[in-house]
Amino acid sequence: MLGGRIPWGVREEAVLIGVYDSGYGGLSVLRHLLAAFPDRDFLYLGDSGRAPYGGRDVHTLLDFGEQAVERLFEEGCRLVIVACNTMSCVALRHLQRHYCPPEGDRRVLGVTIPAAEAAVAHSAGHIGVLATRRTIASGTYPTEIRKLAPGHRVTSAAAPLLASIVEEGWEDTDVAREAVRRYLAPLAGIDTLVLGCTHYPFLEDAFRAALPTHVHVLDPAPHVALRLATWMERHPGFVEPGSGRLRVLCTGDPDAFVAHGTRFLGRPLPPVETIAEVGGRLAPREGHVEPRGQVVRPKRDRADGGTAG
């Protein structure tokens, strides 16, 4: 471990915390992290240009996860919170194995375990999970809940439209209320509902209206922040505070990101920096303006992989 890497615990500079999500939704997690850690520096990466993740196949998700985590580490993060449930359920272990050897000074943490712990703490025995198709297909929520409470029943359902309804700003419409009612139908009898996607807390009113009053509607975001606080107590190498700075990167249209993001973050965003996939990596793409009409570009040499942006 020679060659420039500073050993555990003797690092003095502020620890930049990366927060990674498929798009805007993770800003609802960042909001709780900012409240819990006001003196820390955060770098948010929203892959809005390739969102939603919920219908993607597993290997595409692993690719996207690798690219995002590599970008955040290159920007100076040593700790990355994967706020996206889909990515956390499918790719967290992969990202941890490849980027976080035990002897290293980098960590990647997810949201599924804090959510499962909070669900078990609230539930009398029957937990419901609504999430994206890929999150549900992964089976990761039932797996984690049963590790903690083997006798608990878990009923889950994919709700692929809900994130899009929130992205449209339609959370307070009959479209949202009727969609929520339909998606909750197979979850009859639950006592706790896990909102298994960062967009769903915006539909909390619709969930409460559609569920019996005794059902607890669980937004994992504050539990993610709480769990991070206890994690830091056990990991002193990551506690060095910063100065409360926030940078935001996105892969899609930065104007749309600011417009949507303010609602999710609950406060104005800083200027959003644009990144894009170039040769299998997420690289800066400043000053980019999406062209209109038919777009013709030079033919590229596909030997480099061809998906340059």
Add this chain to the structure above:
Amino acid sequence: MLGGRIPWGVREEAVLIGVYDSGYGGLSVLRHLLAAFPDRDFLYLGDSGRAPYGGRDVHTLLDFGEQAVERLFEEGCRLVIVACNTMSCVALRHLQRHYCPPEGDRRVLGVTIPAAEAAVAHSAGHIGVLATRRTIASGTYPTEIRKLAPGHRVTSAAAPLLASIVEEGWEDTDVAREAVRRYLAPLAGIDTLVLGCTHYPFLEDAFRAALPTHVHVLDPAPHVALRLATWMERHPGFVEPGSGRLRVLCTGDPDAFVAHGTRFLGRPLPPVETIAEVGGRLAPREGHVEPRGQVVRPKRDRADGGTAG
């Protein structure tokens, strides 16, 4: 033009027609093509693993379009119909320039011009267009309509939820009816509505219920088939019939593709073959089963572009 390529008009073998869409939706176009050309051979490529295209940025769309067209040409197609409105509006000219030199024997055709022609033929002067965000942002529909009818008014609006509602199978629900009502609000006064996405014909009942009875609801698909028939009259090198065979490729979950696709095609699909992006190309991926739970894969050499599937 020596070296193995058979010159124009003397080709004897059947012309395989490729039909390319972001996912299932283009099967509603293929349905009309099969009816109009029962003795032709078709190869459908649905990029369902990377759908929807409507929110993608332009360069990602050009990448996807190149990959799909290259795959279809490699499979033996000489004619490709880009059924996807988003791809047709943004990338058609790029694909034509790069793959279809005038002296060559390959052609790529889109759906926007047949749709614009049909709209102008039906309209008394005010055309509405509903489509994906990217289709609307491209401005291609207003551009094409104004070339044909400079005095016509065009009012367009993005309707990003509608394709997802159809993919969910919710076209006959209050979710669909309320979403359609909301998206039509800015289109007051139109006399013709272009359904500018291959999913929207499934919402025709909801559109008719929400619009005054005199408004013509235009599904471009039959006009695409009609336009292809007249195009073939002018291009005798493409008329050699086949034996009515149909092959289907998709990039996503083949079971989901069959389940959804039957509804769009209006008849059972043949066995669906799986392809995936490997090193910037769409390559066969037979026997693939999506893994459950956390997925860890070997770290790859990213020099090849890194987005292999």
